[in-house]
Amino acid sequence: MKKHLNTLFVTTQGAYLSKEGETVVVKVEKEVRLRVPVHTLGGIVCFGNVGCSPYLMGFCAEKSVCISFLSEHGRFLARVQGPVSGNVLLRREQYRRADDPKFSADMARHILTGKIANCRTVLQRALRDHEEKIDAENLRQTVSHLGRCLTALGRGNSLDNLRGIEGDAAHRYFSVFSELILMQKDAFPFDERNRRPPLDPVNCLLSFAYTLLVHDIRSALESVGLDPSVGYLHRDRPGRPGLALDLMEEFRPFIVDRLVLSLINLRKVQEKGFKKSESGAVLMYDETRRTLLVSYQERKQEEILHPFLGEKITVGLLFHIQAMLLARFLRGDLDGYPPFIYK
Structure with a gap:
């Protein structure tokens, strides 16, 4: 390990x-x-x-x-970074599979199942813990809609079809995301997901934390010998770590979204910790950035029970374990890739 x-x-x-x-x-x-x-x-x-x-x-x-x-x-x-580790045969298999439309769609289905299921769990936990403080009926309808999206993934037979389902699920999820902001609602309004640049403090926090997540996942993929640039859901584009972005999808809700909500609801970040540039982009001051970095590092130290392995591990090891499971799947040691689904 x-x-x-x-x-x-x-x-x-x-x-x-x-x-x-x-x-x-x-x-x-x-x-x-x-x-x-x-x-x-x-x-x-x-x-x-x-x-x-x-x-x-x-x-x-x-x-x-x-x-x-x-x-x-x-x-x-x-x-x-130093010399790339890993068996060249593993990377050749990764590249061959990426050229197979059916395999790419199957792999994308695994990844999106993890993402949508974890988004659904975030909303279900909010209903369980804070039903009296939120628009519960709206969240219940969204939870049901995400359930239908999960069912639809099983019928999706092309990448374009699967991306359409994912886009619909993400839109519905973020349409109720502001309900999960229980404190400082006036200081942290959220209407929709936006980036490049982020136009409000919530999107600023999400985008920055997603960058940290990609960094860790990219390192985990390289540590098991996979090429982080060649993905299945995210297709080849110069300079884009497609496979790292693929693997990140299942971790977005569980790690980043919950972390950002905690920082806001526990008042660890405040409105004064952000500034708006002339272009309209919202940026963090240094102190806010440090708070996010420290909290992200602390989050990685927390222990959870891995749903597939049945072992207790730290959150920071999740990236390496999922990268290892993906490598084993590509080698033929596993019948399928088991996405991380948090209960």
């Missing part, structure tokens, strides 16, 4: 990372702010004006610690 390791997020502008022995050293204005042993890290994510020494990059590549560079507001720029 892969050990659950932390991700080091560096958000302080002007920070510089270097190597000292077996540790990663973070300096700001030539003053040491942090020392982290490299064996405790699974990855490093640098936001904005953050520098790294060439020696550290080579050291991290040798130790299989990926370094990712994002813009200050979370847009992916580049990553530094």
Whole structure:
């Protein structure tokens, strides 16, 4: 079993990372702010004006610690990693299957089953825990509609058909998402999902957290030898990690959506932690970003019972386990890919 390791997020502008022995050293204005042993890290994510020494990059590549560079507001720029691991036969099988329309549709069906089922569970939990505070009838109708979408997935025989079902399910899910915001409703209005750029604080939080999720899933896929760029639901596009986006679908509701709702409802983030640019895009201030990063890391440390393995694991290991199950499916060791469905 892969050990659950932390991700080091560096958000302080002007920070510089270097190597000292077996540790990663973070300096700001030539003053040491942090020392982290490299064996405790699974990855490093640098936001904005953050520098790294060439020696550290080579050291991290040798130790299989990926370094990712994002813009200050979370847009992916580049990553530094060591030699790709994994059996070339596994990747060849991945590529062959991606060229098969029927297999791609079957794989997309597994992925979307996990996503829609988990969206449904998020709404069902809200009904169970907060029925008196929300428009319960509207949520019940949406839960029933998502159930019909799950049934429709079984009849879908093409990627276009499955994407249509997924689009309908996502629209209905996000149409009631504001009902799950129980506190600070005036400060955090939500009408619809929007991105590039996000136009309100809720979408800003969701988009940023989805970026973190893609980073972790991409690393998990590479760790088992799969190519994160070649997906089944998300088809090939230069610069897009299609398979990472595929696998992310089943984790969106369970990890990111619930995390964002908790941050708002527990008042860990507030309206003053956001700003609107001249273009209309809503951005986070540094303190809000740090709060989200810390909460995301804490979420990954929580324990759950994996529905397929029947074992207790940390949330952060889910990405590696699902990547491993996908690799086993492609090798022919499993009859199907078991998506993560949280109960």
